[in-house]
Amino acid sequence: DPTWPAATDEMEEIVYQLQGFKGRLFNDIITPCNNEAAGPGRVTASEWLRVGFHDMATHNRVFKTGGLDASLQFELTNGENTGPGHNTTLKFYSNYYSSQSSMSDLIAAGVYASVRSCGGPIIPLRLGRKDATSSGSTGVPQPQNSAETFRQQFDRMGFSTEEMIQVTACGHTLGGVHTEEFPEIVPPGTGTNGQKPLDITDAVFDNKVVTEYVSGTTQNPLVVGPAVALNRHSDFKVYNIDRNATMNGLTSAETFKNVCRTVLQKMIDTVPSGVTLTDPIAPYAVKPVDMQLTLNSGGSSFLLTGYIRVRTTNRASGDIKNVKMTWKDRNGGCASGSCSYTAAVQGAGTGFDDTFEFFPISTNIPTSSGISSFTVTVNLNDGTSESYDNNGNSYPLSDAVILQKPQSCLLQSSGSLTVSALVRNDITATPSLGISYLTPRGVVRNGNPVPILSSTSVAMTKGDCIGPYTFYSVSYTIAGGLSYAAKLSVTAGSNTDSFNKASDLAGSCATFSGTASCTTPGSGGGGGNDPDASSTVVAPSSTVEPEPSSTSSIVKVPSSSTDAEPSTTASSSSAAEPTATGPVRKQTVAGYTRLRCATEGSGVRALTGASFAYDTMTLESCASNCTGFIYFGTEYSRECFCGNSLASSSQEAPDSECNMLCAGDPTQYCGAGNRLELYWKPELATATSSAAQPTATLSRKETVGDYDFVGCQTEATEGGRALEGKFWADDGMTLEGCAEACEGWEYFGAEYGRECFCGNTLRGGSAPAPLNDCGMTCAGNQYQYCGAGNRLELYRLASASSGSSSKVKRGSRGRRL
Numbered sequence: 001d002p003t004w005p006a007a008t009d010e011m012e013e014i015v016y017q018l019q020g021f022k023g024r025l026f027n028d029i030i031t032p033c034n035n036e037a038a039g040p041g042r043v044t045a046s047e048w049l050r051v052g053f054h055d056m057a058t059h060n061r062v063f064k065t066g067g068l069d070a071s072l073q074f075e076l077t078n079g080e081n082t083g084p085g086h087n088t089t090l091k092f093y094s095n096y097y098s099s100q101s102s103m104s105d106l107i108a109a110g111v112y113a114s115v116r117s118c119g120g121p122i123i124p125l126r127l128g129r130k131d132a133t134s135s136g137s138t139g140v141p142q143p144q145n146s147a148e149t150f151r152q153q154f155d156r157m158g159f160s161t162e163e164m165i166q167v168t169a170c171g172h173t174l175g176g177v178h179t180e181e182f183p184e185i186v187p188p189g190t191g192t193n194g195q196k197p198l199d200i201t202d203a204v205f206d207n208k209v210v211t212e213y214v215s216g217t218t219q220n221p222l223v224v225g226p227a228v229a230l231n232r233h234s235d236f237k238v239y240n241i242d243r244n245a246t247m248n249g250l251t252s253a254e255t256f257k258n259v260c261r262t263v264l265q266k267m268i269d270t271v272p273s274g275v276t277l278t279d280p281i282a283p284y285a286v287k288p289v290d291m292q293l294t295l296n297s298g299g300s301s302f303l304l305t306g307y308i309r310v311r312t313t314n315r316a317s318g319d320i321k322n323v324k325m326t327w328k329d330r331n332g333g334c335a336s337g338s339c340s341y342t343a344a345v346q347g348a349g350t351g352f353d354d355t356f357e358f359f360p361i362s363t364n365i366p367t368s369s370g371i372s373s374f375t376v377t378v379n380l381n382d383g384t385s386e387s388y389d390n391n392g393n394s395y396p397l398s399d400a401v402i403l404q405k406p407q408s409c410l411l412q413s414s415g416s417l418t419v420s421a422l423v424r425n426d427i428t429a430t431p432s433l434g435i436s437y438l439t440p441r442g443v444v445r446n447g448n449p450v451p452i453l454s455s456t457s458v459a460m461t462k463g464d465c466i467g468p469y470t471f472y473s474v475s476y477t478i479a480g481g482l483s484y485a486a487k488l489s490v491t492a493g494s495n496t497d498s499f500n501k502a503s504d505l506a507g508s509c510a511t512f513s514g515t516a517s518c519t520t521p522g523s524g525g526g527g528g529n530d531p532d533a534s535s536t537v538v539a540p541s542s543t544v545e546p547e548p549s550s551t552s553s554i555v556k557v558p559s560s561s562t563d564a565e566p567s568t569t570a571s572s573s574s575a576a577e578p579t580a581t582g583p584v585r586k587q588t589v590a591g592y593t594r595l596r597c598a599t600e601g602s603g604v605r606a607l608t609g610a611s612f613a614y615d616t617m618t619l620e621s622c623a624s625n626c627t628g629f630i631y632f633g634t635e636y637s638r639e640c641f642c643g644n645s646l647a648s649s650s651q652e653a654p655d656s657e658c659n660m661l662c663a664g665d666p667t668q669y670c671g672a673g674n675r676l677e678l679y680w681k682p683e684l685a686t687a688t689s690s691a692a693q694p695t696a697t698l699s700r701k702e703t704v705g706d707y708d709f710v711g712c713q714t715e716a717t718e719g720g721r722a723l724e725g726k727f728w729a730d731d732g733m734t735l736e737g738c739a740e741a742c743e744g745w746e747y748f749g750a751e752y753g754r755e756c757f758c759g760n761t762l763r764g765g766s767a768p769a770p771l772n773d774c775g776m777t778c779a780g781n782q783y784q785y786c787g788a789g790n791r792l793e794l795y796r797l798a799s800a801s802s803g804s805s806s807k808v809k810r811g812s813r814g815r816r817l
């Protein structure tokens, strides 16, 4: 078993913990192998495999540049990487992209997963790839190249002639050639759904690509057909280079599988210099998952939560009776006298080749004695048991630094994050919060769908001492709309509580209540060690938002205890209503007029033009940042947003809700959490556009051309797509474009941002879905909705709907289809 924790833990989960309880669903769109997530004629698993090759294919073995490094994301429009498959694949992987899972490791994992999902071999998966930050050289083999050029290109990649033939055959057992990308090889109308398969089983990882070729029955469009006359029959040129000797050696299914395991591993292990790959990963026999300490109210005990995941692949089902966790306290003993917890199974999950059971942990641990590590005993129904001690190390679980989730919160609409942490009083280092976060590329250049991964570290401010711990906290705004994907680490000296998911945080921070008196660990705990001891509510807070300090972004955990650091300026309670000397609501600021206190949009920002966040925020400085924009608004004391339009879902809110003072001027109001102190210059609206009313806001379109909006609709469950008439996909997709393409059809539907389907009927199993499911914006118009994965933004001809018995009223969201 690997030793826990390891740098590969997140990838281990993504790759093995696929479905069922705590499933990461990485295989969702490639299972079954013939799934066509991006539309008919597009076998998703084959697209994943091809992505691996195209990313690797620019490797130079002499200079040790390129290889599997995710540089493909910057190369999507260089002419070598045609077709939408690369884009949709990288977009899917982006859901898993983090500081612990590089895009290039995800591409390699995608090769492993697609091959496995299609019945191919288990490719050993090493990890540790690093992502390129810009495009690399060109050099992906193209069908028109000569046999000698192919040989040279693969030699540059580090592949012998034999390996070139093998790896190409292993790749071309899946998928096909598309008319959209290679109309000269597959002329329009000659394929099925615009695709011609490379062998007759284009969604099975078998050696038909070889046997059909060797027997002369192949219909592979890169061997026979129009490509021959055009000299684009690249598979023939490659396979025939050694007079078919290598191909003849692959006619045994077993040999093919083994050879493909070897050459595909070589393909994904081809990396630039500076990368050292780990040993191949394997699923843990026993793995702690999501272990977390949380200080209970009162402050004298922790709640330890998480799961022990046990691999059950080689066990008879129901084999395990329960799992016992036994821990050591901070000093290596068991001062509290009770240091174990036994759990029964809660859920089961599966991977391609594995099964797991999960045993939930939920137990209290006194803060006076704490925890340092644990071991696991798996008790079997036959009366025997197995001990797991993490290869002799015990499973480490430090209580030195703890991210305290109930007092941490994330407002996803604005990205406003507050993190509270507890640091044990014997740790002298001041903690800092590390935030690793994704932001969408502002300007999408060359179709790169992968968000930017950044990290930042912010110092935390000291709060109250509770028992042997001291609170620290900090607030920060994660701009860009992907705050839920952030990972949070609190570090003090060599102690850290790392890789906590921001998505686990609630939208509002709860107030901590506890009176355990301040102690130093090891002193025997002092007072307040009884978990049920008095838990006087110290600072009942009526607001859900943490209260802002007027001088900085720091939010102190509310407390009345005497050793609290003095608050420097205006107290939070004075924020609510202006007094003679207190804050006032300014009606005009630098030529802008106050409009109202406004909410953010639902799921979108109210103002999307530009944004700023800093600790010296004033209305004047925000207005100055927003010069030229029709609107500006301040939020959450230190944030500033500009825009020429206001999201239609932004609502007026009572002024009393815009009650936070500006971080840089406590005599002014600067909104609140999810509340904008909104100003505008209406004359700019008439100058820049004919209407003062905002025009460009993300909203549902009730009508598009001759079509009425029907609703959000699932795909069909009965063999095929909900709409079967016509399909196309494009990075410039808009609702108008889709409507136009579907002229003459009764329905059109936009899906996954960039796909368009037409049809006269809806296939069985397609059903109305909640509107919120259809949350993807159109690739060609950010202000329109274009469905989502497996969800159609569905429209129907107005004439058809009003004429038929099952009326869909114009503009209604009728579900009556």
Ligand code: HEM
Pocket: 042, 043, 046, 047, 049, 050, 053, 083, 085, 141, 142, 143, 150, 167, 168, 170, 171, 172, 174, 175, 176, 177, 178, 179, 181, 182, 234, 235, 238, 267
């Ligand atoms: C001389 C080398 C190669 C050439 C010239 C070549 C060329 C092509 C072409 C023209 C297509 C059609 C793409 C489309 O229309 O979507 C294709 C598809 C494909 N290639 Fe290759 N290829 C080569 C080697 C490889 C290798 C080494 C692999 C992976 C190990 C690979 C994996 C694939 C896959 C999986 C598809 C199907 C994609 C789909 O269905 O969307 N190819 N290849």
